[in-house]
Amino acid sequence: MVARREDVYRGPQTELAPDLLLYAAPTHGLMFSGLRPELRARAVFAPFVEYGFTGAHEPAGIYVAAGPGIAALGRQPEAPIEALAPTILWLLGVPVPDGVDAPPLLDLMTAKARAAAPVQYVPDSDPAPVDETGWRSEEDRAEVEARLRALGYVE
Secondary structure (H helix, E strand, O other): EEEEEHHHHHOEEEEEEEOOOOOOOOOOEOOOOOOOOOHHHHHHHHHHHOOOOOOOOOOOOOOOOOOOEEEEOOOOOOOOHHHHHHHHHHHHHOOOOOOOOOOOOOHHOOOOHHHHHHOOEEOOOOOOOOOOOOOHHHHHHHHHHHHHHHOOOOO
């Protein structure tokens, strides 16, 4: 299958995505030339069994939730991946930025748990400025260097 970027992606960065996206049939993988033998193929698309693949990229995934206050819902309809971050923030009791691309998956929780922990939103904000060296502060740089030194990466 071939899809246009506008049919797959949303948001202000859509123009940075490839013009076209290729999707292989579930039994095939996209092949490309490479140095490793298993990446050398005779065709652009090839069956998985021919090269013994152990995985592939898929447009759909799964999410599983369990624990106190989680509703026993069984299989649910698809949800966008963009809903995971606000859902996790909400479950952790952290306010959700109001500029997220998808709302939290509120139906994961029982009605009682939702009532006890309503979603709190905060205004979206720009990230803290970063100076031209790439560090937020000299303290951050020193802390990272100290950790790398303790691990033996820096002498």
